[in-house]
Amino acid sequence: MYKETKLKQLKTNIFTVGFFSWWTYGILSSMELSLSLSNYVIQGLRLFGLLLLVADFFLTRKIDIKRFLLALIIAMFILFNNVMLTSTHYFFEIMIIVFAGVGIDFKSFLKKSFYYFLLVLTLIVGLASVNLIPNVTMFHNGRMRNMLGFNWPSFSAHYYLYIVSLAIIVRGKKITAIEIAILESLNIFIYLNTRTKSPFYLVTAFLILWFVFALLKYNISNLFIVKWGFLGFLPMISYIVYYLSMHYLTFTNLNQMLTGRLRLGNNALIMYPLTLLGKKTSLSAEVGVIGQTYAYVDSSFLQYMIKFGMISFIIFIGCFMMLQWRIIKYKNMFVLLAMSLVIFDGMFDPEFIQANYNVYFVLLATLLEPSSQWLAENESEETFLE
Template sequence: MFISVEKCYLKYKDYIYIFLFSIYFFTMFLSSTALIEESIYSFGETLYKFLKYIKYITYFSFLCIIVYSYVKQNLKRVPTFLVLFFAGVSSLLTRDFQVLSFALVTIAATGISNKKFFKAYVIFSFSLLVIVLFLSSIGLIENVIYDLGSRNRNTLGFLWTTNAPMFFFFTILAVLYRYHKKLSWIELLSLWLINILLFQLTNTKFVFFLTSLSLFLEVIFSKYEDSIYKIFEKKWVKYTVCNIPGICCLFSLFSSLLFNPNSFGWQFLNSLLTNRLVNGHNAISQYGFSIFGQPIEWNGYWIGSEATDIYNYVDSSFLQIAIKDGLIIMLISIIAYMGILYWGIKKKSYWLVTITILVLILCVTEPRLINVSYNPFLIFSTVMLNNLEHADKRDKGIDNHESVN
C-alpha cells in the first residue's frame, strides 16, 4: 500500500506542492490585509488565529515532503540539514518562526515544475489582489488614507501602503517570466497603466520604477535578445552578475553603518532613500549584528500601530536579516541568490537572471529577500539542494527547462 501511495505522490507531486503553496500563500496574503486587524473588524483576531493554525498545517505538510525527499536522497543531505538547522536556530533565538517557515516552503519546492508553479502563482496572486482591491473600493475592506500634505497614500485594504504594489510587482515578474515574449503590447500597456494607478494611490516610487523597468526590459529582450545574450556571455559580466547579491548586501550594511548625519552627501542619499539610512544606522547602534539571531520587535507605520510605539523598522532585507535573523542566515541567503544567478547563466536563462537582479535591487530597500510569500523566485535556490542529476531535463518548458531544478 505504501508503494502505491508513493507512486501516487510522485505522479502528482507538482500539483500537491502547488495546492499546499496556494493555501500557504492565501493565509499569508490575508494576513497582509486589514481583515486581520481587530481594531477595525471584530472578527480580526479570530481570523488571524485561524490563519495561523492553517499555516502550521501547511508547514507540517512541507516538512513531510522534505523528509521524504531527504530519505529518498533526492536532496543533498548535508546542505539541506545545515539550512534547516541554522533556520531553526535563528527562529528559536529570534522567537519568530518566520525564517524556518520560509526555509520549509522553499526546500519543499525542490524538483517541481516551474512552468506549472508560476502559472498557478500568477492566477492565484493576481486573482487575490484584484478581489482585495475591489472589496476595498466598495468599502467592504477598509481603505485607510494617510494624509502626507502633498499627496495621500491609500492602503487599499492592506495593512500598509506598500503591500498592494509589492504584491503587484512580484506578480508582474512572475507573469513576465512565465509568459516571456508571449505578451502583446496591449497586455504590457495594460499592466503598466495598472502600475501607474497603484502609484497614484499609494505613492510608492521605487516599486513603481522597478515595475515599469521590468515591463520595459521585457520589450527590449523581445526585440534584442540575441544582442543582450552576447553581453551576458562575456566573462567579466558573468562574474559581476554572480556577485551582485554580495554587492547589494555590502552596500546595504555599510551605507547604514557608515552613515554620517553631519555630511551633506550622506544626508542627500538618506533623503533619496526616505530615511532608510538613518533608521538602519540607529538599528545597528541599538542592536548590533547577531551571528545566529536575536529577538527584536520591529515597529513601523501600519494599521494598528500605536502612536506611542517607537519607530525602529528597518526596510532593507539585507540589513534586517543581518541584525535580527543573524549573519549566518544572511550568508545562506547570499549563497542562495548567487546559486540562482550562476544556474541561470549556466542554463543561458538570462531573462531569469535579469528578473533576479531586479529582485535583489528591490531588496536593498524592501524586506522581501527570503519572504517566499511575496517572492516566488526564491524557489530557484533549490537548484543547489537537488541531488537528481537530470532533474532539470524531466520535461521541457520555459527556456527549455521546465523543472525548477
C-alpha cells in the same frame, strides 16, 4: 516513465495547493479585513498549507543524499540561529517549503503562482477600490495614501512587483506591447493610490527592459559582464546598503530621497552592532503610536545582517548565489531578469526575506537536485490575454 511523470504532477499539485493555502494566510494577515475574520480561519489556512507541504515531502522519490545531508545541516543551524535565538518562527516554515519543493515541476508551479497571485491581488484591489472591503486612507510623509485593502499602503505595490517578476518568467520572449501596456497601467493605478515610489519605478524600468530584450531576441545572459555582475549582485548591494547606512551623514540627499532609510539603518547598527549569530531585536514598525518610535530597518539585507548575524547572512546569500549560478549556467535570461528585479527591490525594502512575497525561496529546492533542466526551457506560455 509514465508512472514517474504522474507522480511528479501529483507532487506538484499537492505542493501548489499547500503553498497557496499558506500564502493566502499571509496575504489575509496583512489585510484590514483580517480584523473582522476569525483567527481560526486565518490560522487554519496556514496549518492546512503546512500539513500538505509536509505530506508532499514524503512523495519525494529521488533524493541526492549528499545534497540532502548538507541541506539538513544548514537547516539545523537556521533552526538554532534564526528561530531559537531570534524567535523568528517563519524561517521554520520557509524550511518546510524548501524541502517540500524538491522534485516538483517548477515551471508549472511558477505559472500557476503568477495566475493565482494576480487573481487574488486584482480581487483585493478591485473590492477595496469600490469600498466593498476596508480601504483606509492615511496621510504620511506629506502623501495621501490609500491602502487598497491592506493594513499598510506599500503592501499592494510590492505584491504587484513580485507578480510582474513572475510574468517575466511566464511570458518570456513572447510578451506583446498590449500586455506591457496592461501591466504598466495596473502599476500606475497602484502608484496613484498608494504613492509607493520604489516598486513603481522598478516595475516600469523592468517592463521596458523586458520588452526591449524580447524584441532584440538576444540573450544578454551570454555577456560576461551580465554573468558576473548578476552573480556578484547580492554581496555587492548588501555592502553598499551597509556602507551608506554607516555613513548616512555623507549622503543626506540620498537619505532624504529614501525617506530616512539610511538614518534608520545607522540607528539600528548603533543599537544592535553586527554579530556572528542572531539576536533578538526590537525595531518598531509602528507609526503614530504613543510611546513607540519608528525604528524599522527596511532593507532586506541590512535587516537580515542585524537580526540573524553574519554567519546566517553568508549562508543566506550563498544559497541564492548558487541559485543565480544555475540560472547563468542554463542561460535563462528571463529568470535572470525576474530575480534581478526582486533583488533590487530588496535593497531598500524588506520583502525579499519574506516568503509570502518572495516566492523564489521555493526555487532554493532546486539546489537539492543535481540539475535544473527546467531553466533550460527558455520558451514561455500562451498569452495571458487568451
